[in-house]
Amino acid sequence: MVENERELVVRSMTWEADGVLSVTLTAPGGAPLPPWEPGAHLEIDLGKWVRQYSLCGAPGGTGSYRIAVLYEPDGRGGSAYVHEELRPGRTVRVRGPRNRFPLEDAPRYLFLAGGIGITPLLPMIAQAADGGVPWRLVYGGRSRDSMAFLPELARYGDAVTIVPEDSDGRPDLDALLGAPEPGTAVYCCGPEGLIAAVERRCEAWPHGSLHVERFAAARDQVLDGEDTAFEVECARSGVTVEVGAFETVMDALEQAGVQIPNACREGICGSCETPVLAGVADHRDGLLTDAEREAGATMMPCVSRCLSDRLVLDL
Template sequence: MTQENGFLARIKEIRLESTGVKSFVIEAADGADLPSWSPGAHVDLALAPGMNRQYSLCGNPADRRTARFAVLKELQSRGGSIMLHDRVELGDDLDVIAVRNHFPLVTAERFRLVAGGIGITPLLAMARELDQRGLDWQLLYGGRTRAHMAFQDELEAFGDKVLIRPQDECGLLPLGKFLGTEEPGKVVYCCGPEPLIKAVEAYCAGWDESALQIERFHPKEQAPHAPDSAFDVELRRSDKMVTVHAGQSIADALEEVGVVIPRSCNEGTCGTCITKILEGIADHRDSFLRPKQRDKNNVIMVCCSRSRTPRLVLDV
């Protein structure tokens, strides 16, 4: 689901959820209903010129008057989390560009959710939805210490469906015991820091790719790339040809000729700029597409990826 009907939001509530994590409850500044959303969705915020950030919604989708997202204050961040923690106050307005969902719940019989740190935010909404639907689900939640783990009071209300495991008390998460073996109808959702995601990916390496759903908040480490070289991009529907120079993104090159593809993170993590390929071979440099999706070579993230062929034809 992608909704481009942005709106001006007003901060109704700010709450300290754990050490380093604040939640923000927003409402429409004009009092209107908020766009509908489903678990896994995020708000795309324009915090300042050139500073767009995405934060997972963790409230109740049935509530059309307010929405909630949570933010971890990261001192080594690009500035968004520090701005929200230190400069934003009750009653301030936020520019919501869109509500998007590139991490939706799929149809399955059994769900195993694995969260690390701030990765609990999209999975909290999923847990609530799955519980309301009476489905088979469990959530394994880890963090450095109990003090750093947000929303524990809400999660404890689910009883033994949720396992809270602070690392300083319990060690590393027991992924093998929790995830078990691949079974028809079982799907794993994982969101959290890169070491956790890599561990879950490694454990599920032999499973069908659709049985593991992942959301990253930061770009993953990429294999070394050959030096950039220029290539041409044909925009089939726009009937234009554009040269993308070394060090220039496809999205930037397209904007120079007046063709704007919506994008947000500019790091290849959010999925906003995904674009269909008609001809040519992509040089994928994103952290969004899974290996089999890359192998299909039918889409590309134009904010960061390039072309392995002299010419790339896009359905734009």
């Protein structure tokens, strides 16, 4: 078993909305679990699939972990397995918690959620409320029946605005974001259309105001380099491979027998993040900050490439 990996038991499963199941996980025998902070996720091995789900229970809770899964019958299979086959009493292998979406200290917060994107924001809201920090949530979805955790959010009163599309349309982003508010941290999670619209409106806001977590790669990801061939050396395993112009680093390494943990293969989950020992990475992920890209200390081999002739990775 790799570092920070453990077996957990499905203690309970609860319908939170139409098509949304929450899953509560505990350690066998009730042992305490590693603490976590808002924005953290678990990587869960579902047999044929490895998926990442945001923790959405009480911040820092060590007695159990809670995730929520949206049923996507036309998806890649992970959500269908959770809804159709996973049941209380089953055991799953998990890695984490890991946090690529931390809640940074700010004078006040604006939380924007779309659909299942409410999950990472729930513990952030709880922490802000417990700390007495001013905040507001605007939560959009197809209908109230499809929007999870509304009873939990009701206790916050007027700080929460629910916007079901079938009755109220979509959130008015121009009204929410049209005038920059220095000191306000904006946290957004949901469909790519929502995130892209929020990003456009936050271009005039102070740098670093907006924080997002994606479920899919950005459609307008800017690429630095061309899709040319290059060489990758794995320092620890001694394997060197040629990465073709039309294959990924991960694919080339897997064909050579070097396995890298991965969940999304789209550069949005961070499970394959790998230290770079030499060479210049062409970052094409949706996770690293500008400062992290400039430092060049790590890369996501599922999507990122190389701006030099050769990369040396800590694999």
